[in-house]
Amino acid sequence: MSKLLFINASPRGERSHSLSVAREFVRTYAALHPGDVVETRDLFQMALPALDGEVLRVKYNIMHGRESTAEEKSRWKAVEDVIEDFKSADKLVFAVPMWNFNIPYVLKHYLDVICQPSYTFAAGPEGYKGLCSARVFIAYARGGEYPAMGAAQDIYNFQSTYLEFQLRFLGITDIQSVIVQPTLREPEVRDKSKAAALKQAKEIVTTF
Template identity: 45%
Template sequence: MAKLLSIESSPRKKRSKSISTANVFLDAYRDSHPDDEIVTLDLWDRTLPEFNDFALDAKYQVMHGQEFTDPQRDAWQTIVDLCEEFKSADKYVISLPMWNFGIPYKLKHYIDLIAQPGQTFTFDPATGYTGLVTGKPITVIYSRGGAYGNEQAKAMDLQKGYMDLVLGFLGFTDVQSILVEPTLGAPDAVASVEAAAAEQARELAAKI
């Protein structure tokens, strides 16, 4: 039995096009993988710890192989627990809207917490950075008000480009993307966009 972690980063819930597409994905996944476990992490329903001075200092203690102070140890253990929760999954789906050309701050907060040395990546002066979350498929569902396919618009897309970069940094190589775009337009056109995204979601869910 595999574990699928679904990470939601939109606060709009039933009005969210990224979540509605993710729900289609999850329904199809349940049909094709009836014995698997699905865990949903709603980032708007989870109180995430602050990445404060103790946590940041602890990160550098890890990177330099030095001992923790007690406050650093406590802060780092909280980070480790969150990383272990993330790494416990075998498969992932992340749903996110575009906010100001980038990602919601709740998702950025979560990424800043789990992107940690010794947990999700390592660093060697000779070889550089190596991601530790490997061999696991991930599907990312993006909703965006506009279309970002042409060269001029691509420069404003700090949503998908950032996610591709950070997921690769953490070690993911099997990354599938579903684009729900543009979501601002005539109702018929938006419905067609949603239908195409839903069909892609069903296909991907059956394959992973």
Template identity: 45%
Template sequence: MSTILYVKASPRGPRSHSIAVADVFLEALQEKIPEAIVKTRNLFEMDLPAFDGPVLQAKYNVLHGLTHDPAQLKAWQDVAAYVDELKSCAGLVMAVPMWNFSIPYRLKQYIDLIVQPGVSFEADGSGARGLIPDKPVFIAYASGGQYPPGTGAQALDFQKPYLETILNYVGLKDIRSVRVEATLAGEETVTERRARAFEQALAMAAAFFATRG
């Protein structure tokens, strides 16, 4: 049975454009695959562990080949559970708004938890290799402005480039995405942009698992 991990990185609930698009995508996907289970992780409602103290020391222990004391081991196991959840799902769906040209701090915290040596990636003198098995990823982005390729505004977009680079780093390369832009524009523009994003999301849902049978 397929499990889809749904990571919500917006605290705006029904007012969120990224969540609205991701929800449309998931509804279409579940119509196509009724047996699929959606496991939702709302990052603004979760008690994500702080990446400090025992967790940070445990990471350095891994990097230097040292063992953990009981507190560090427990902290490391808690972190590894987030990675295991990501490894075991059949697909990943994310709703990600742009905050200050980048991603919300809660999503950055989640990323700092899952990007761990020996758990989600390994590195040696020849480079790094992701340890999370590749799987289809759909990301619904939203941004108040527009950042078209080839324009000066593109240089301000640290949302999509960063997120997809870090997902690639841990092994997730099969990524497709939709962005609702200009969400701070007038109602007519926003409505038109959302409708276009919905259409794109529906088309992507139809082919989400196509390349993997």
């Protein structure tokens, strides 16, 4: 039995193209794998721990082998809980719209909470080593159109490049994705892209 964690980074509900594709992927997966655990984390509804000075003090205490107070440890526990939840999944599905050429701030917050030395990556004389493993599917949506290669991708797309770099940094390399773009163009152009993304997602899910 596997555990799939569906991480929703879109607040737009039924109007969200990334969420629509990701939900269909998860629905199909659940039908194909009725014995698996499927859970959803809506990042706009989660009470993610603030990475303020008190919490970061514990992080640096851990990094430098110093002891933390009981109060500091109790606040750090909220960070550990998010990390444990993330690492408990064998498979991860993300719904990710593009915001200002990047990912939504709640997803950046989530990744900042998860990306912690000795928990999700190790650092040493030989460099970094990711400590996580999972299969990943990502449904992206973008208002504009950014080719897979070329100047537009290099200059404007910090969405997939950042997210996938961060996942690989944590040790997660099995990543597949689809893209709905350009969502701000005329409906027939948008809908054609969405139909293609849904078709591709249904092909990916059969072996996910």
